[in-house]
């Protein structure tokens with residue numbers, strides 16, 4: 001017992017630690033002590049705490065309740081690092097969890113992590129901190145967390161996870177930072193932001209599988225694979241994160257070809273709440289594999305995605321701007337093109353609608369001298385103002401910067417979204433657009449409000465089934481995924497902006513309901529924070545998600561400690 005206590009004290013001296021000094025009632029003041037204070041003043045306290053916690057619960061090997069989780073990846077660095085933190089520190093954190101306010105707890109967890117990852121934990125005292133806060137795409141997500149940690153690999157994520165779990169601190173996970181919902185990839189001073197930018201490995205194996213760290217963005221990924229004459233299925237904007245996009249399903253330029261981006265993931269490397277690092281694929285942890293295909297941040301922190309590669313996709317693209325007063329003809333052409341997509345899986349299409357203009361992306365997954373006949377109706381429209389991008393034979397990589405400039409501004413603004421999915425129906429489109437015009441004309445305008453019709457062919461659903469199924473619960477039919485977006489400057493306009501964008505979403509929903517065109521599905525990647533997403537995957541998928549979350553995270557760390565997100569609850 002005494003030897004154990006002395007060992008613990010040695011660990012204390014090797015670390016800067018925080019100890020809770022217990023009074024006789026165990027609920028007295030909390031003391032924050034540095035190395036020298038411990039050495040000079042507090043030997044009795046150290047001895048007391050060390051003796052009390054000489055045999056703490058095991059930190060490693062892992063304490064996973066369910067033996068059904070297969071093959072955790074054991075790593076000696078993880079073991080060494082966790083041991084280095086010291087049992088007394090763990091014990092102190094556990095004690096503080098009971099008594100300390102959340103901000104204090106978060107700051108203490110940050111200090112411990114600063115010891116483990118020197119130079120990669122940013123607090124408000126660091127010059128780089130504000131840049132890190134402002135990394136998120138939308139100003140709504142610029143929250144001042146207690147600290148921002150940049151782990152460099154899965155083992156470091158596992159260590160951070162352990163400190164977070166033991167301390168009970170709130171946390172958020174950020175990869176590309178493009179989700180505009182406040183608190184999803186951001187957290188205020190009561191929590192820690194785990195920023196995964198440094199997980200930026202990228203490697204094409206001899207097996208033709210692309211292994212990509214969660215910190216990568218799509219532009220860099222497309223660059224890498226194009227040089228190898230390959231393609232992968234991912235996002236349409238370069239700076240969007242690989243991780244967030246995939247975990248929400250992932251809509252690509254040509255969904256008819258290979259389905260949703262998530263259907264092309266062969267394996268996930270995941271850090272679970274108990275700091276195990278596991279693989280999830282069709283053979284290992286297949287239930288986890290399935291729920292990660294659309295189930296978001298409910299199960300663990302994904303540190304690597306292994307993606308199926310395909311032969312390089314040659315893209316022909318035209319982006320045309322039309323005068324929106326011709327909306328009836330433009331929307332008719334839209335519905336007809338969506339019908340054509342059912343017969344030609346090389347077509348990709350979107351229609352972005354802003355005040356005064358409609359911008360059509362006419363995409364084809366093959367080079368040719370002229371655009372395919374399916375686009376004729378769009379080329380003949382009298383309302384064509386100008387080609388934003390004339391017909392070009394290029395690649396997916398060329399297309400990404402073009403799309404980056406369509407529909408949103410680069411300025412640091414606040415943003416909010418609302419997602420709806422409907423059947424393809426010209427009359428519905430007319431009705432929605434007329435309501436949108438009324439909204440614009442109502443004179444209560446705050447910010448720029450727009451919507452995009454994203455064309456989803458029925459082959460997307462079939463591709464998901466071919467690839468071993470996802471959890472999205474999509475209807476097997478051609479459909480439109482509506483993304484309603486508002487962008488505004490002033491913080492004071494936040495409430496009204498949220499009301500306007502959810503009002504536009506409600507308009508689409510009620511028009512679709514009235515005409516029997518509403519679909520249950522809500523696309524996570526375009527959804528506003530107040531929308532329910534996974535309830536709309538259908539009861540079987542919802543139950544499976546919940547059951548699997550409980551299996552892999554029995555204490556509900558991702559449900560209770562994660563700051564926000566589309567959580568199962």
Ligand SMILES: Cc1cc2nc3c(=O)[nH]c(=O)nc-3n(C[C@H](O)[C@H](O)[C@H](O)COP(=O)(O)OP(=O)(O)OC[C@H]3O[C@@H](n4cnc5c(N)ncnc54)[C@H](O)[C@@H]3O)c2cc1C
Nearest residue numbers: 175176177178179185236237241243244245250251297302
């Ligand atoms: C300009 C723009 C273009 C877009 N284009 C597309 C598109 O073409 N197709 C499409 O499908 N979507 C698109 N989106 C939506 C985008 O996919 C989502 O906003 C997505 O959440 C962003 O991912 P991220 O990694 O950048 O986000 P983040 O904001 O970092 O994360 C989003 C969510 O995922 C969680 N998360 C992030 N990393 C991990 C991880 N490693 N493990 C577990 N959870 C994690 C976060 O906690 C958060 O809840 C676009 C968004 C923008 C702003």
